[in-house]
Ligand SMILES: Nc1ncnc2c1ncn2[C@@H]1O[C@H](COP(=O)(O)OP(=O)(O)OP(=O)(O)O)[C@@H](O)[C@H]1O
């Protein structure tokens with residue numbers, strides 16, 4: 441039960457991935473799996489390669505070795521827009537919402553895709569505004585005028601408009617006030633209840649242990665350890681080893 445899904449049965453599997461920035465070798469054989477509907481944490485100190493791992497899954501960086509599988513099929517080298525269509529959403533560290541577009545227009549960028557009827561679009565928006573009353577109140581406001589926490593919510597909300605099977609979430613609570621942090625946690629729980637898988641990169645260990653079923657620990661470009669979140673505590677020796685200062 442504590443074992444992660446095998447690459448063949450996983451929703452997303454990363455197998456022995458090596459990624460470079462120019463000549464700089466950053467990922468040295470990363471392997472991890474996320475099962476369908478599973479919330480999985482990826483923890484590690486600054487600079488160990490967590491964001492690079494997400495970018496490699498999302499096709500923004502091409503690995504020199506290893507592969508990425510989605511539903512058992514190799515997706516290594518496919519462009520990000522194709523992966524988005526297949527059901528992989530990505531919310532980067534810098535949030536990247538459209539600052540000059542309104543909240544509604546930002547959300548619509550996630551809805552304007554083939555095969556979505558107007559009725560379905562409305563249904564998705566209604567559901568979303570029920571989850572995010574703050575965004576509903578600010579639907580006509582420009583994205584750039586939202587607070588940091590609201591921008592993070594908008595970034596996640598826009599990803600949800602794509603009806604993804606998995607969301608790659610890079611440090612969603614970074615720089616947010618405690619109240620916003622608990623709202624982000626609630627959103628992760630809502631997504632989990634809806635059956636959406638999440639690969640969550642975080643610095644917030646208590647949140648990660650509460651929101652995730654399993655956790656991977658990275659060190660210097662590789663995954664060194666894996667555990668069930670329920671087996672870990674914030675002051676665990678393992679947590680200290682990989683995250684302590
Ligand atoms: N665009 C880039 N060009 C060159 N090196 C980079 C680039 N982006 C990241 N790196 C380097 O790759 C390594 C891993 O970076 P990455 O952003 O994946 O780390 P991280 O685990 O997400 O760290 P943090 O917790 O600080 O966000 C770091 O040494 C970083 O300096």
Ligand SMILES: [Mg+2]
Pocket residue numbers: 490491492533610
């Ligand atoms: Mg990072």
